[in-house]
Amino acid sequence: MTDRRLCSNPFATRYTRPGLLSWQPVTDAPEVLLQRLERLGGRGAICGPHGSGKSTLLRHLAAAAAGRGWQTRLIGLRSKADLGRALAAIVAAAGRGHWLGIDSWEKLGPAGRPLAWLTAQRGGQIVVTTHQPTDSWPVLVNIRPDEETFHRLVTRLLRQVDGGLISAAAFDAPQLSAIFRRHQGNFREAFFELYDRFEQVTRRPARPE
Amino acid sequence: MTDRAAAGEAMRPPVGPAALPRIVVTFLADRAEYAPGDVLHARYRVEAVDPTTITAIERSVVWYTEGKGEEDFGVVFFDRLVADRSGNTADKPADPDLNEWQKGSFSTRLPPSPLSYEGLIVKIRWCVRVRLFFAGGRDFVSEHVFFVGDIPVARPLELAVP
Amino acid sequence: MRLPTFFSKKRGERRTGSPAWGSFGEGSFYAGLLVAGLVLGGLMLTGVAVPEWRINNHFVAVEGRLVGKGIAHRTTTDLFGRRRQSWRPAVLLEYRVDEVPVRAWHTGGRGEATTDRQLALDLLGGWRLGQPVRCWYDPDRIETVVLKRGYNWWLWLLTLLLPGALVAFGTAGLVRAAGAWGRSEERQAAEIGRLLHPLVRSAADEVGFPTVPPCDNLVNSPGTIQRFRLPTESPEAWSLVGSGLFAGLWNAVVVVLAVAAGLDLAGGRTDWWLFGLLAPFALVGMVAIGLFLRRLLLATAVGPTHLEISDHPLRPGGRYAVHLSQGGSVSFRRLELVLELEEQATYQQGTDVRTEKQVVWRESIRRWDRVEPAAGTPFEADVQVQVPARAMHSFRSAHNGVGWRLVLRGVPDRWPAFLRVFPLVIVPAEAATVAGGWARPGREVAS
Numbered sequence: 096m097t098d099r100r101l102c103s104n105p106f107a108t109r110y111t112r113p114g115l116l117s118w119q120p121v122t123d124a125p126e127v128l129l130q131r132l133e134r135l136g137g138r139g140a141i142c143g144p145h146g147s148g149k150s151t152l153l154r155h156l157a158a159a160a161a162g163r164g165w166q167t168r169l170i171g172l173r174s175k176a177d178l179g180r181a182l183a184a185i186v187a188a189a190g191r192g193h194w195l196g197i198d199s200w201e202k203l204g205p206a207g208r209p210l211a212w213l214t215a216q217r218g219g220q221i222v223v224t225t226h227q228p229t230d231s232w233p234v235l236v237n238i239r240p241d242e243e244t245f246h247r248l249v250t251r252l253l254r255q256v257d258g259g260l261i262s263a264a265a266f267d268a269p270q271l272s273a274i275f276r277r278h279q280g281n282f283r284e285a286f287f288e289l290y291d292r293f294e295q296v297t298r299r300p301a302r303p304e
Numbered sequence: 305m306t307d308r309a310a311a312g313e314a315m316r317p318p319v320g321p322a323a324l325p326r327i328v329v330t331f332l333a334d335r336a337e338y339a340p341g342d343v344l345h346a347r348y349r350v351e352a353v354d355p356t357t358i359t360a361i362e363r364s365v366v367w368y369t370e371g372k373g374e375e376d377f378g379v380v381f382f383d384r385l386v387a388d389r390s391g392n393t394a395d396k397p398a399d400p401d402l403n404e405w406q407k408g409s410f411s412t413r414l415p416p417s418p419l420s421y422e423g424l425i426v427k428i429r430w431c432v433r434v435r436l437f438f439a440g441g442r443d444f445v446s447e448h449v450f451f452v453g454d455i456p457v458a459r460p461l462e463l464a465v466p
Numbered sequence: 467m468r469l470p471t472f473f474s475k476k477r478g479e480r481r482t483g484s485p486a487w488g489s490f491g492e493g494s495f496y497a498g499l500l501v502a503g504l505v506l507g508g509l510m511l512t513g514v515a516v517p518e519w520r521i522n523n524h525f526v527a528v529e530g531r532l533v534g535k536g537i538a539h540r541t542t543t544d545l546f547g548r549r550r551q552s553w554r555p556a557v558l559l560e561y562r563v564d565e566v567p568v569r570a571w572h573t574g575g576r577g578e579a580t581t582d583r584q585l586a587l588d589l590l591g592g593w594r595l596g597q598p599v600r601c602w603y604d605p606d607r608i609e610t611v612v613l614k615r616g617y618n619w620w621l622w623l624l625t626l627l628l629p630g631a632l633v634a635f636g637t638a639g640l641v642r643a644a645g646a647w648g649r650s651e652e653r654q655a656a657e658i659g660r661l662l663h664p665l666v667r668s669a670a671d672e673v674g675f676p677t678v679p680p681c682d683n684l685v686n687s688p689g690t691i692q693r694f695r696l697p698t699e700s701p702e703a704w705s706l707v708g709s710g711l712f713a714g715l716w717n718a719v720v721v722v723l724a725v726a727a728g729l730d731l732a733g734g735r736t737d738w739w740l741f742g743l744l745a746p747f748a749l750v751g752m753v754a755i756g757l758f759l760r761r762l763l764l765a766t767a768v769g770p771t772h773l774e775i776s777d778h779p780l781r782p783g784g785r786y787a788v789h790l791s792q793g794g795s796v797s798f799r800r801l802e803l804v805l806e807l808e809e810q811a812t813y814q815q816g817t818d819v820r821t822e823k824q825v826v827w828r829e830s831i832r833r834w835d836r837v838e839p840a841a842g843t844p845f846e847a848d849v850q851v852q853v854p855a856r857a858m859h860s861f862r863s864a865h866n867g868v869g870w871r872l873v874l875r876g877v878p879d880r881w882p883a884f885l886r887v888f889p890l891v892i893v894p895a896e897a898a899t900v901a902g903g904w905a906r907p908g909r910e911v912a913s
Contacts, residue, residue, distance in 0.1 A: 362652060364652040364656070366652060369866045371866065372811040372813060372822055373810075373811025373812050373813050373865045373866045374812060374813055374814060374866075375865075376864050376865050376866055377651070377655065378655065378677065378863070379652050379655040379656040382656035415676050416674055416894050417678055417859055417861075417893075418677045419858065421858050421868065423826060424826050425810075425822055426809040426811050426868055428868075435650055443650065453894070455856060455857075458809075461825065461828060
């Protein structure tokens with residue numbers, strides 16, 4: 096019989112992409128943020144560096160908004176060519192009872208300014224993610240990744256895997272701290288390194304030919 | 305509390321495993337390893353669901369990638385059963401097995417590729433998916449992995465972790 | 467939100483969610499764009515394009531006479547309520563239609579409109595009363611007459627472009643929104659697959675291997691010794707082109723700066739900023755030229771590499787003859803031909819796009835030490851390549867790939883090492899060899 100051990104890597108993108116990791120208390124709870132959003136007039140930006148969890152928080156806010164009975168929509172922008180999609184989503188989600196989340200707002204570049212102005216004229220709520228605060232959007236929350244959250248997430252991900260396959264020494268706290276610092280709080284890059292480490296720990300190397 | 309309200313309760317964010325539907329999938333002859341070109345037979349059973357909340361059931365056989373890249377997937381079998389008002393699902397309303405909507409089976413011939421592959425940064429997996437659709441727009445999906453082909457697990461060329 | 471449970475072979479994984487599928491509102495937005503495009507296109511066609519076409523194809527030519535002059539006055543109100551007056555020269559023409567005399571005013575086109583009344587009057591000075599003129603009248607409305615014909619091509623472009631863009635954008639968005647609305651990802655993929663499968667077929671698909679990349683480009687070049695010559699995918703070719711482009715562009719800027727500085731000097735002026743900028747730019751330019759020349763010398767000294775193979779695509783367990791030809795004028799400390807399996811994964815999230823590659827299997831086919839080709843003749847060798855019996859087939863999807871390749875690693879004397887990469891396609895083993903059980907393993911993949 097072939098070597099058929101099926102072992103999912105807990106750090107695969109399938110399990111770590113935004114929306115799949117549980118909300119972590121690095122910011123106020125989603126419900127509190129939604130109340131803050133209302134005080135800001137229904138427009139706000141989630142700010143934070145690469146891999147800090149902006150997209151994940153955006154999805155949790157969307158879930159919380161859906162829980163309030165609002166009609167929610169999430170879109171992700173990849174380039175200026177998505178200007179049309181963004182405009183369509185903004186127009187479609189106008190009015191009370193609508194909640195729109197737009198990931199990677201800065202992808203639109205300067206063309207995003209008139210769109211940002213348009214969002215201020217419509218009803219409904221809209222939240223975007225940006226790396227830096229901008230004058231087009233009031234800051235809803237500024238995410239600063241912290242090491243404790245990173246440790247907590249990694250521990251939860253590892254706990255899902257059958258015991259005995261994982262070497263505790265490969266994922267102890269000092270090593271996780273070193274990984275966190277090496278990637279300067281970029282959770283995404285840290286997860287990629289943990290992915291490689293997991294694969295190395297769970298497989299034997301190739302025999303030399 | 306009506307049946308529909310009970311179903312609504314079940315579809316709120318779960319507080320424990322009992323709040324979620326259960327879908328049990330079994331492969332014919334308890335077999336989960338196949339060669340390309342073989343016929344896959346699968347049976348499924350849906351439990352812990354109010355039948356009146358079901359609007360449709362989709363059965364599919366898919367391959368997907370897992371690893372460090374974006375997930376890709378391909379569908380080799382797809383089937384959608386739509387519920388009538390009583391919660392019975394069928395693609396032929398006159399089917400005498402309407403009352404057995406909670407159970408079902410399907411089969412499909414597997415293509416010659418892709419084969420299951422346990423790579424380092426790219427893995428290719430095969431699975432059976434059963435997806436339930438509920439009134440209100442929510443859905444619930446259950447995946448059950450099986451293997452196609454006999455490709456050995458890839459190994460790193462050198463051990464980097466001390 | 468709970469994390470997914472990892473599974474063994476039989477136990478299922480469960481997910482629950484309420485995906486934000488395309489909204490009715492978004493579809494309405496695109497429908498609105500489509501309607502706007504159709505309406506605008508209709509208006510522009512009927513208001514601009516069609517009348518112009520009628521003038522050029524339908525109007526009747528006649529010899530007339532100018533019998534009167536005047537100016538037409540128009541008052542418009544803009545969006546802010548400001549009134550604006552414009553003036554256009556107008557001429558009264560007399561001509562005959564079926565022997566019946568007709569008199570009609572012709573007002574100048576938009577291009578002749580002006581807010582200056584005196585200018586409009588001045589334009590009339592070019593016309594003389596009694597002057598014979600050639601004009602064209604509308605046979606359906608004989609009082610409509612023009613003095614000029616021809617096409618405003620930019621107007622036609624506008625008529626097509628703007629409404630066309632709205633129609634295209636609205637249609638595409640509507641189709642996408644309708645296609646995604648209320649459909650699971652499996653259902654969308656199944657429907658798209660049924661739609662596209664007859665249109666998109668590769669050589670591998672023709673013999674029934676989905677997700678195996680096409681090898682059309684790998685079998686379209688016949689070899690001289692073996693059946694096929696493999697194309698190369700060498701990184702150094704790109705770096706040569708890249709360094710050449712960079713050196714050319716950078717030194718073009720340096721030349722411009724130098725000319726500007728020289729002109730200043732000749733004019734008795736000294737622009738210290740310009741001189742300060744010129745020095746480092748020139749230095750970088752010289753380094754860029756040096757790097758490019760070095761790469762060029764390396765490429766010409768090492769010479770081309772040709773690989774020919776006896777058959778393609780390859781199959782697990784198969785044995786193939788390969789002919790290697792390495793040109794160039796240098797001798798080599800080492801040449802090594804290697805068979806590799808490489809995985810590739812692309813991830814995009816937000817502003818991050820990363821592609822990672824990793825070689826997961828490597829086998830040395832042959833190695834040659836101290837290779838000294840005879841002058842004017844390439845180094846040639848024939849080898850056998852054995853594909854492992856349980857080799858993974860080539861795979862390619864939108865973001866992931868598993869690919870085989872032959873790689874020639876060379877270490878020339880007194881030159882840096884180089885790599886020449888030749889992609890291969892390996893299809894799955896014949897179904898007959900594994901159906902009903904497991905194939906007896908031949909040569910094992912290293913594990």
